Amino acid sequence: MIGMKIGELARSTRTAVETIRYYEKIGLMPQVARTEGNYRSYGSNEAERLGFIRRARDLGFGIDQVRALLSLADERDRDCGEVDFIAKSNLLEVERKIAALQNLQQELSAVVRQCRAGKVADCRILKALGRPADWAD
Amino acid sequence: MIGMKIGELARSTRTAVETIRYYEKIGLMPQVARTEGNYRSYGSNEAERLGFIRRARDLGFGIDQVRALLSLADERDRDCGEVDFIAKSNLLEVERKIAALQNLQQELSAVVRQCRAGKVADCRILKALGRPADWAD
DNA sequence: ATGAACCCTGTAGCAACTACAGGGTCAAGT
């Protein structure tokens, strides 16, 4: 579809209109031509680009990583090592976050398990928070 | 230790000085007495309170949850059900985040595995990002 | 011509800090 207004592009990529304008402001999406009424007019290039951005964001890539991926994608006969590096960095970061949250989950569920429904004065959860963590690990 | 300056309190709780001032600004830490030279002067009450805050934050509680826990902790002969509810909510939220990240990790590592180091034009990672996700799941 | 649905810009807000800028205070060393 050609000559899409921003709302159509938004629907077709499941993106909020304001997000598209935001991407334009930070230079992730291009400034496109306007209609007479000053409406942005998008074509299939932009739709593809936004689709790429959305999928990359959904996979956890940061804005700057997406920016880098997009510009690498244009240098077609270059080696893809940098692309792979970015993707692997993201994967590592995701794995790091999982590990950190799993640690957290362990400690937190240990704390939660302590509670024998009673008065606040005796609550083990508050006791656990109230003093240095010699009870944990 | 009594009559601590903010830097000492910061060191003893492994908190940044600016974070303590920030906690004061948002009402999580109290406004304490000042010295002649207008320096904040902390006692052991505040040190304990900040310790509690730090541990709760480390366990993933949000600022508003910490605020609620602190005020519940003062009503000593109340039932601790609300405390437990907050803690369990936090645990659930942590578990939700872990699950989401594990999903992400699956999809992302599937993408990363595709790459056979070559030219950008053939990079499977970019191909995966460049089109709707019919390759995944 | 009036209304609904859409579009525009620009600014402020979210969480939870972090990083200055541009000062003041205090103790130690010379």
Add this chain to the structure above:
DNA sequence: ACTTGACCCTGTAGTTGCTACAGGGTTCAT
């Protein structure tokens, strides 16, 4: 006495990635 350096103060702006207005303009159907 004076200077250096470490510390402290307030206030504001930046971070990430959007989201939510406020206060307008455009388009199109009825």
